[in-house]
Amino acid sequence: MTNEELKNKLSGWYNDLRFTETGTYLNVEVSPKNLKSLAEKLKSDPDCAFNYLFCYTGVDFGEELGVMVHLESTAFRHILVLTTKTSDRENPELDSLHEIWPAAFLQEMEVFDFFGIKFKGHPHLKRLFMGEEWKGYPLRKDYVDNVNMIIR
Amino acid sequence: MIILSNFSNIHQWLLGLIQNAVATRVVELTIIALAYLAAFALIGLLLVLAERRIAAFFQLRLGPNRVGPWGLFQTVADALKLVSKELTGTVKADKFLYGLAPYFVIITALVSMSIIPFSKEVQVFDINIGIFFFISVSSLGVIGIFLAGWSSNNKYSLIGGMRTGIQMVSYELSVGMVVVTMVILSGTLQLSQIVALQQHTWFIFQGHVSAIIAFMVMMIASTAETNRTPFDLVEAESELGAGFHTEYSGMNFAYFFLSEFMNMFLSASIIVVLFFGGWLSPFGITAGIPFMGLFWFILKVSVVIFIFMWFRWTFPRLRIDQILTLEWKYLLPINMVNIVLMAALVWLGLTF
Amino acid sequence: MGEFLTDNIKTQEYFLNMGPQHPATHGVLRLLLQLNGEIVENIDMDLGYVHRSIEKMCEHDTYQQIIHLTDRLDYLSSHMNNEAVALAVEKGLGIEVPDRVKVIRTMMSELTRFASHALWYGVNAMDIGAITPFMYGFRERELINDIMEETCGARLTMNYNKVGGVRYDLHPNFQKKVKDFIKHARKKLPDYDAVLSNNIIFKKRMKNVGFIDKDNAVLYGLSGPTARGSGVSCDVRKVHPYSAYDRVQFNEITFTEGDSYARYRVRIREMWESLSILEQLVDNIPEGDYKVKTKAVLKLPEGSYYQKVESARGEFGVHILSRGDKLPYRVKFRSPNFANLSALNKMAKGVKIADVVAILSSIDIVVPDIDR
Incomplete structure (x- = not known):
């Protein structure tokens, strides 16, 4: 499917989706409450068939925290970026996608480790890289570490 | 008990010197023990060097060639380093067993060496159940390895x-059965007798089909017995670090290392004695010359050891269940059939 | 008697720490194996022992400076990592690079891939317990490193790409040396099969070990030879061609068995394909500039940029989030090893300890790429 067809198809499912095309791939922003159901539809819909989650990026957007999920269909070779933002910086929570794409299992652990986003339904969220004793979430923009970080 | 016919003049000389039969005996025993210890160390060091050079030859490398001519003193230098190293161990190790384990291994290797007929003249302990003695003593070594693994308090160990326990117990069976096969042919357990019986034809030709099968099984089983690749999962460096001797350092480690090479030497010796006529020269070409037996024995053993090393530097490692499958499903039935075959051959007089 | 025994003997789960210092983990990867005898029941991973926070460092570097950091991710396919960043930025800025650059990049990628696979061949053999093939792999790899040294100035972390081209022109010896290497490798590659591929013990160790089917391979995000061993067609060079891959003929190698041996064969066959790609390009390097002039300060327009390339281990991706500044807002490296590792638990459930080692080496992990 082309980007236009994807847009039309997805707009029919939910009306609060925001599409942007600045950059490489079609980007769709979805509210956290619709994330999981949209993801399920994207995978199971025979025309979309997004079965390959190849990149799972946690992002600190400044005000909000969020994730950008790159999806590809091995059958049609179209690519879509799923973006979700949550404005709760103290206790951010998103739905886990690991049941839909098992590839998300480790990636969500990584995002939790670096951004502190908790994934509802993830059975084994632990600090994968930093270790349990590490304070704070280092890839957030407001993270300060006077010892280990040198800012030019 | 001690065959030292060619050394009788030394005996006379010592007796003349000391003037006491018992004291002479003690001095003689001490000299023999020291000579064997020296030979043990020398063989071990040379084998380690040979292994490294041969490995290099297989691997497009040069190997150790700096210390002494052709790197001959490399292993001596390594041994000196190991002697000077501190003996460390884990805190929660069972200290007594931990210290005991390497001696178990090295002493069993040393004791089994006593029955090896290096030549007609050089054999310390020509007991009439020689081969049986060898099997029973050498299988004690597994206890040392098992103790080392257990007492180190390390999961990998x-x-x-x-x-080791699983592997040794399994393959001991094969070695034993091969020995039984060859004993059916020889009719004696005494090693000097076994060699003497091969005066005209080596056993591998006397027993032809059956002996060749037995030889092949023996090669496989001995490789497994000595924990060498493809059966080296006892130490399996890519899986278990160093296996049972992970926690050993310095001389304690060297004992394990040395005994591993000595066990290879001993296995090769037994193979040579059982199949290739021990110290006998081919076609009796040097039959009259004294001490040439030693040369032929060492030559034959070297060839067998080279084959062991060839295995090691060619094959990947088997998995534990595959090792057991090989032994219990293939080697053991083959051995059983082979024993019957050999018995039939001997009974029908079809041996050469 | 039986009751007496079961009542009084306590049983507990036996945990074995594989790593961080372990010969089979190729670096400092820590696996916590839950064992039942020798059988692995579950694997828990603990990463981060070489975590250098490269993604955070990238947020404070300009786009030209980011490239040298990517060398240190998967150091065995450093050229492909460089290329991904360079391509992403070039695409974002609309820079069209000369044909010569495209061909040079493709050739360098294939040389790097061959070197990486040659090293993997040796290491894989060593994990299975055969030590000799290790030296065979290194013999070919050394020749490639020599070629790299002449042209790029470094043997491993080349840092050869830059935005808008490559850093230096090809060394005058380059073509001759590559031709020599192709001739040499074509003669020596059959040795690889002779010493290992057809060895009965090796086959027994690798076949039916670490099986993963085609659908699961996609769902677990596998890529590269690991996925192609399960029959997934996922070669980025074919699916989303970049640089000069659209002008060369090569086959995408897939095997359908999905076990460790299939992954092994994919890599061996890929070495042959790399040689054929090199052969097609070595005489057809177009004349021209080896770089185009770019602005001193690069500012990527606002947006989310993504570039995937086929590294030696799979699909390497770089995701740059820009806000129009000279520094990227967020950089994420899609590491093929990290994704491939996520299927380890699925592949290794119920196997022996020795099989975990075989599976790990058939995935061909490089730990600095996992930890980033």
Whole structure:
């Protein structure tokens, strides 16, 4: 499917989706409450068939925290970026996608480790890289570490 | 008990010197023991060097060639380094067993060496149940390895030790059965007798089909017995670090290392004695010359050891269940059939 | 008697720490194996022992400076990592690079891939317990490193790409040396099969070990030879061609068995394909500039940029989030090893300890790429 067809198809499912095309791939922003159901539809819909989650990026957007999920269909070779933002910086929570794409299992652990986003339904969220004793979430923009970080 | 016919003049000389039969005996025993210890160390060091050079030859490398001519003193230097190293161990190790384990291994290797007929003249302990003695003593070594694995209080060591137990117990069976096969042919357990019986034809030709099968099984089983690749999962460096001797350092480690090479030497010796006529020269070409037996024995053993090393530097490692499958499903039935075959051959007089 | 035994003997789960210092983990990867005898029941991973926070460092570097950091991710396919960043930025800025650059990049990628696979061949053999093939792999790899040294100035972390081209022109010896290497490798590659591929013990160790089917391979995000061993067609060079891959003929190698041996064969066959790609390009390097002039300060327009390339281990991706500044807002490296590792638990459930080692080496992990 082309980007236009994807847009039309997805707009029919939910009306609060925001599409942007600045950059490489079609980007769709979805509210956290619709994330999981949209993801399920994207995978199971025979025309979309997004079965390959190849990149799972946690992002600190400044005000909000969020994730950008790159999806590809091995059958049609179209690519879509799923973006979700949550404005709760103290206790951010998103739905886990690991049941839909098992590839998300480790990636969500990584995002939790670096951004502190908790994934509802993830059975084994632990600090994968930093270790349990590490304070704070280092890839957030407001993270300060006077010892280990040198800012030019 | 001690055959030292060619050394009788030394005996006379010592007796003349000391003037006491018992004291002479003690001095003689001490000299023999020291000579064997020296030979033991020398063989071990040379084998380590040979292994490294041969490995290099297989691997497009040069190997150790700096210390002494052709790197001959490399292993001596390594041994000196190991002697000077501190003996460390784990805190929660069972200290007594931990210290005991390497001696178990090295002493069993040393004791089994006593019955090896290096030549007609050089054999310390020509007991009439020689081959049986060898099997029973050398299988004690597994206890040392198992103790080392258990007492180190290290999970990798423990797994290595457990694997040893399984592997050794299984392959001991094959070695034993091969020996039984060859004993059917020879009719004696005494090693000097076994060699003497091969005066005209080596056993591998006397027993033809059956002996060749037995030889092949023996090669496989001996490789497994000595924990060498493809059966080296006891120490399986890519899986278990160093296996049972992970926690050993310095001389304690060297004992394990040395005994491993000595066990290879001993296995090769037994193979040579059982199949290739021990110290006998081919076609009796040097039959009259004294001490040439030693040369032929060492030559034959070297060839067998080279084959062991060839295995090691060619094959990947088997998995534990595959090792057991090989032994219990293939080697053991083959051995059983082979024993019957050999018995039939001997009974029908079809041996050469 | 039986009751007496079961009542009084306590049983507990046996945990074995594989790593961080372990010969089979190729670096400092820590696996916590839950064992039942020798059988692995579950694997828990603990990463981060070489975590250098490269993604955070990238947020404070300009786009030209980011490239040298990517060398240190998967150091065995450093050229492909460089290329991904360079391509992403070039695409974002609309820079069209000369044909010569495209061909040079493709050739360098294939040389790097061959070197990486040659090293993997040796290491894989060593994990299975055969030590000799290790030296065979290194013999070919050394020749490639020599070629790299002449042209790029470094043997491993080349840092050869830059935005808008490559850093230096090809060394005058380059073509001759590559031709020599192709001739040499074509003669020596059959040795690889002779010493290992057809060895009965090796086959027994690798076949039916670490099986993963085609659908699961996609769902677990596998890529590269690991996925192609399960029959997934996922070669980025074919699916989303970049640089000069659209002008060369090569086959995408897939095997359908999905076990460790299939992954092994994919890599061996890929070495042959790399040689054929090199052969097609070595005489057809177009004349021209080896770089185009770019602005001193690069500012990527606002947006989310993504570039995937086929590294030696799979699909390497770089995701740059820009806000129009000279520094990227967020950089994420899609590491093929990290994704491939996520299927380890699925592949290794119920196997022996020795099989975990075989599976790990058939995935061909490089730990600095996992930890980033």
